[in-house]
Amino acid sequence: MSDAERPTDDHVPGAEDEEFEPVRVFPEAEEMDLRPGADNCYKCSTCDTNCPVAEVDDEFPGPKFQGPEQWRLKRQNDHDIDDSVMKCSNCMRCDSACPSEVPLSQMHNTARGEYVEENMDKRSREYVRNRILANYRRLAPLAAAFPRTANFVMGLSVTKWIGEKVLGITSERDFPEFATETFREWWTERGGAKIENPNKRVAYFHGCYANYNTPEVAKALVRVYEHFGYEVMVPDQDCSGTPMFANGMLEDARRAAETNVEELAAAIEDGADVVASCSSCSMSLRQEYPELFDFEDTEDVAANTWDAVEYLRVHEDLEAELEGTSLAGESFAYHAPCHSRNQGLDGQTIELMDAIDGVEAHDVGDSCSGISGTYGWKAEKYETSMKIGEEMFEHMAAADAERGLTECPTCSMQMEHGTGYEITHTLEVLEAALVGDADATERRQGAG
Amino acid sequence: MAIEDDVLVIGGGLAGATAALAAADAGRDVRVRLVTYKQSTLRHASGLIDVLGYAPASDGKAEGPLVDPFDALADLPEGHPYERVGSEAVREALAFFDDIAGDAYAGDHTDRNALVPTHRGTVKPTARYPVSTAEGLASDDRDALLVGFETLPDFEAPLAAAHLEAAGAPFSARGVTIPFPGIVRDDAKVTRYAHLLDRDETVTTGAGETGAREALATTVRQHLEGEPRVGFPAVLGDERAAEVRTALADALGADVFEVPMGPPSLPGIRLEDLLYGALEDAGVRVTSGVPVVDYEMADAAGAGSAGAGTAADGGGVGDRIDRVVVDRNGTEIPHRADQYVLATGGLVGKGVRSERERVFEPIFDCHVPHAEDRYDWFVDDVFGEQPYARFGLAPDRELRPLDARDEPEFANLRAAGAVLGGYDFAAEKSGGGVSLATGYVAGRRAAEEVDE
Ligand SMILES: Cc1cc2nc3c(=O)[nH]c(=O)nc-3n(C[C@H](O)[C@H](O)[C@H](O)COP(=O)(O)OP(=O)(O)OC[C@H]3O[C@@H](n4cnc5c(N)ncnc54)[C@H](O)[C@@H]3O)c2cc1C
Ligand code: SF4
Ligand code: SF4
Numbered sequence: 001m002s003d004a005e006r007p008t009d010d011h012v013p014g015a016e017d018e019e020f021e022p023v024r025v026f027p028e029a030e031e032m033d034l035r036p037g038a039d040n041c042y043k044c045s046t047c048d049t050n051c052p053v054a055e056v057d058d059e060f061p062g063p064k065f066q067g068p069e070q071w072r073l074k075r076q077n078d079h080d081i082d083d084s085v086m087k088c089s090n091c092m093r094c095d096s097a098c099p100s101e102v103p104l105s106q107m108h109n110t111a112r113g114e115y116v117e118e119n120m121d122k123r124s125r126e127y128v129r130n131r132i133l134a135n136y137r138r139l140a141p142l143a144a145a146f147p148r149t150a151n152f153v154m155g156l157s158v159t160k161w162i163g164e165k166v167l168g169i170t171s172e173r174d175f176p177e178f179a180t181e182t183f184r185e186w187w188t189e190r191g192g193a194k195i196e197n198p199n200k201r202v203a204y205f206h207g208c209y210a211n212y213n214t215p216e217v218a219k220a221l222v223r224v225y226e227h228f229g230y231e232v233m234v235p236d237q238d239c240s241g242t243p244m245f246a247n248g249m250l251e252d253a254r255r256a257a258e259t260n261v262e263e264l265a266a267a268i269e270d271g272a273d274v275v276a277s278c279s280s281c282s283m284s285l286r287q288e289y290p291e292l293f294d295f296e297d298t299e300d301v302a303a304n305t306w307d308a309v310e311y312l313r314v315h316e317d318l319e320a321e322l323e324g325t326s327l328a329g330e331s332f333a334y335h336a337p338c339h340s341r342n343q344g345l346d347g348q349t350i351e352l353m354d355a356i357d358g359v360e361a362h363d364v365g366d367s368c369s370g371i372s373g374t375y376g377w378k379a380e381k382y383e384t385s386m387k388i389g390e391e392m393f394e395h396m397a398a399a400d401a402e403r404g405l406t407e408c409p410t411c412s413m414q415m416e417h418g419t420g421y422e423i424t425h426t427l428e429v430l431e432a433a434l435v436g437d438a439d440a441t442e443r444r445q446g447a448g
Numbered sequence: 449m450a451i452e453d454d455v456l457v458i459g460g461g462l463a464g465a466t467a468a469l470a471a472a473d474a475g476r477d478v479r480v481r482l483v484t485y486k487q488s489t490l491r492h493a494s495g496l497i498d499v500l501g502y503a504p505a506s507d508g509k510a511e512g513p514l515v516d517p518f519d520a521l522a523d524l525p526e527g528h529p530y531e532r533v534g535s536e537a538v539r540e541a542l543a544f545f546d547d548i549a550g551d552a553y554a555g556d557h558t559d560r561n562a563l564v565p566t567h568r569g570t571v572k573p574t575a576r577y578p579v580s581t582a583e584g585l586a587s588d589d590r591d592a593l594l595v596g597f598e599t600l601p602d603f604e605a606p607l608a609a610a611h612l613e614a615a616g617a618p619f620s621a622r623g624v625t626i627p628f629p630g631i632v633r634d635d636a637k638v639t640r641y642a643h644l645l646d647r648d649e650t651v652t653t654g655a656g657e658t659g660a661r662e663a664l665a666t667t668v669r670q671h672l673e674g675e676p677r678v679g680f681p682a683v684l685g686d687e688r689a690a691e692v693r694t695a696l697a698d699a700l701g702a703d704v705f706e707v708p709m710g711p712p713s714l715p716g717i718r719l720e721d722l723l724y725g726a727l728e729d730a731g732v733r734v735t736s737g738v739p740v741v742d743y744e745m746a747d748a749a750g751a752g753s754a755g756a757g758t759a760a761d762g763g764g765v766g767d768r769i770d771r772v773v774v775d776r777n778g779t780e781i782p783h784r785a786d787q788y789v790l791a792t793g794g795l796v797g798k799g800v801r802s803e804r805e806r807v808f809e810p811i812f813d814c815h816v817p818h819a820e821d822r823y824d825w826f827v828d829d830v831f832g833e834q835p836y837a838r839f840g841l842a843p844d845r846e847l848r849p850l851d852a853r854d855e856p857e858f859a860n861l862r863a864a865g866a867v868l869g870g871y872d873f874a875a876e877k878s879g880g881g882v883s884l885a886t887g888y889v890a891g892r893r894a895a896e897e898v899d900e
Contacts, residue, residue, distance in 0.1 A: 055643045061633075346735075
């Protein structure tokens with residue numbers, strides 16, 4: 001607004017709260033009343049300028065349409081949810097963009113849920129494929145039981161060909177490798193926690209990826225926390241639900257969430273705080289659960305869940321502990337995942353890396369990596385996903401670094417895929433600085 | 449434990465970013481953090497930095513456009529943010545901005561306002577403008593071709609050109625509307641246009657497949673009648689805007705400029721990127737996406753006490769904020785600093801809120817002067833001076849917000865930008881300048897007090 005117009009007066013949430021009567025729009029979103037949120041939209045389009053998909057895909061109408069505008073259409077007459085909602089990657093950037101507190105991602109999640117429920121053919125290839133991708137957790141145990149076979153089969157070109165032709169899973173990507181020993185197997189083998197401490201207790205939500213694919217991240221968390229004297233609990237758990245939200249599989253997500261809330265609430269009852277090493281998992285427990293579900297204790301779990309690194313920064317003097325540690329000449333290109341950004345955690349890793357002698361970390365900027373969980377795995381989304389990632393790849397290549405660093409498992413796949421860099425998790429660097437080669441130590445202790 | 453810093457700036461708009469940069473610049477060892485919630489109004493703003501385009505006049509109407517904003521600063525009413533900080537500080541703040549912006553901005557060669565054509569074909573007096581608009585100034589007497597896009601209705605080039613001529617611009621302007629190669633959707637986002645040009649993506653036109661820049665130049669060339677400069681809506685690239693402009697200028701054999709657009713605005717987004725890049729270079733720690741929701745006061749023993757929300761009554765210079773509470777998706781994270789700067793914006797940025805019965809500042813509940821009766825908050829004449837436009841905190845000359853008895857609310861809290869009252873940025877065209885000047889002074893003073 002460059003001329004004498006005034007910016008739209010705001011609509012302060014809360015001010016009119018007494019007066020509205022709830023209208024139900026998305027039927028399966030039982031307790032949801034999104035009206036005050038939708039009414040807050042004053043069409044400034046800030047959300048649209050933050051949407052990485054709209055930036056590369058002319059055909060995507062953007063978050064403002066997906067959220068408040070579609071909501072209004074729905075209210076007026078018998079509109080179906082627009083199928084473009086399936087193009088949204090659930091990066092949730094629009095959420096933190098909106099200056100007016102419109103709950104965009106909550107609207108997208110519910111709209112996607114309704115779309116899949118009402119408008120998607122349950123026998124269609126797309127539905128089946130999405131369900132498989134979203135429920136990766138269900139397949140993973142099988143693959144993990146025969147990791148070498150699984151890795152071999154997944155790597156076969158014929159498997160990829162079937163993936164692409166039959167299921168619509170892109171053949172451009174390499175399936176993530178399954179670890180030969182899952183984190184939970186290691187944990188049991190190790191005899192669980194090495195430290196008991198009723199006053200300092202955390203319950204670790206490791207999620208699927210750290211369990212099946214990158215147990216080294218989970219082990220790093222355990223060792224770093226034990227270094228600070230914490231008792232680590234590893235409660236039973238299901239998938240966080242993130243891939244299910246993103247695919248509109250709200251019923252699947254609800255089942256997983258119910259287990260998680262129950263188990264984590266019990267741990268909280270035992271005096272633990274919940275920590276997660278994956279930024280999408282913590283986002284899901286903290287924000288999406290309370291937005292979408294109302295199990296008993298949902299709020300309690302959300303309020304007591306932390307990003308694992310953030311927790312140490314607040315409860316311990318992590319930075320002081322890192323001053324004086326050193327690692328031999330490591331330089332990283334750091335990408336802050338969208339779901340870290342949304343939680344205000346995007347600056348944290350750089351701050352900590354700066355404290356370690358010999359470590360340099362360069363932030364590669366605020367672009368989205370583009371993979372967004374299952375999104376970049378879909379054959380029809382692959383190109384969009386890579387276009388979004390282009391800026392990050394370029395910045396990584398330009399950074400003075402040999403390795404990549406991030407906290408999100410799928411971002412790390414994309415970083416590796418686009419640049420060929422090996423990617424590390426912040427917790428692994430902290431482990432190296434604070435604990436050293438713990439694997440060797442544990443092996444020795446185990447032997448002795 | 450809390451996250452510890454020396455200066456904590458709350459709010460990451462133009463005012464907050466400037467405050468954080470000024471604080472980092474002032475003290476060698478001052479550790480500065482900026483905590484900001486949603487995106488600031490920078491993304492809506494034109495990217496122009498207005499100091500004062502129109503002066504508030506005694507009859508309630510605005511006076512202007514002003515040729516030299518500095519001439520008018522001395523006559524501003526008491527309580528106006530410029531009156532609070534003084535005109536020397538306004539100059540220093542602009543110089544500080546010029547340093548940060550480097551060659552991305554122009555206008556620093558003179559005190560006088562530049563006249564920038566806007567997307568409606570009006571002419572706006574401004575103090576600093578992005579270089580992308582430099583070739584378009586209305587004081588320049590070269591003829592201009594304005595180019596609009598069919599899919600971007602916010603800029604009607606023929607209409608804007610007619611308005612410019614009617615306003616007496618010293619050149620002739622002509623407007624054409626063309627399709628933008630590679631865009632089909634009629635509500636494609638401005639970032640989509642910018643991305644196409646930034647990446648020079650391959651597009652298909654009647655003439656076959658070419659890069660987007662070349663395709664655009666080819667389409668425009670057919671309409672060029674020897675004009676030495678061509679104006680486009682401000683969508684010419686984001687990260688590589690300069691490169692895009694040069695490529696188009698070379699291909700057209702004419703100078704190329706951007707016409708600032710309504711929100712959302714790429715020049716505003718580029719300014720935001722520039723400021724956040726500067727924050728990173730200055731070592732300011734930035735925490736974004738999370739709001740400050742509460743605070744705790746220091747008691748006599750120096751420890752924190754839960755005094756939230758109760759400070760409004762007992763205010764006085766002695767009261768200090770010990771820590772503020774940041775809400776991270778439901779988890780409350782304490783942040784402690786020695787000095788605080790509040791730059792949370794106005795009614796739009798949500799730094800000041802209104803309910804039926806009252807207008808208030810939501811974090812510290814600082815006093816917001818306003819009439820008891822809500823019917824006195826606005827006047828019926830929509831073009832008249834609106835009291836609500838001036839709502840905001842009333843600070844002392846140190847920019848510490850004052851309570852109802854004119855005492856500072858807290859010893860270690862300063863405020864800057866749109867959260868301040870006493871001015872109407874939309875009517876005066878002073879938004880950017882006030883944010884810069886008050887941000888600069890608040891940040892600098894905060895850092896100096898840490899040093900003491
Ligand atoms: C549509 C529009 C057009 C404009 N055009 C021009 C122009 O052409 N020229 C010009 O000079 N000026 C213009 N301005 C004005 C100028 O942009 C603003 O005056 C100035 O940017 C205000 O900056 P600010 O930093 O005070 O506030 P804002 O930009 O509003 O920033 C406030 C920030 O604080 C954050 N915040 C709020 N509450 C909290 C909290 N509790 N915790 C943490 N963070 C919080 C917000 O999320 C936001 O990021 C325009 C403004 C608007 C709205
Ligand atoms: S969640 Fe991400 S992809 Fe989806 S609409 Fe919002 S910004 Fe766009
Ligand atoms: S950012 Fe918020 S207010 Fe602006 S258009 Fe999007 S939803 Fe509406």
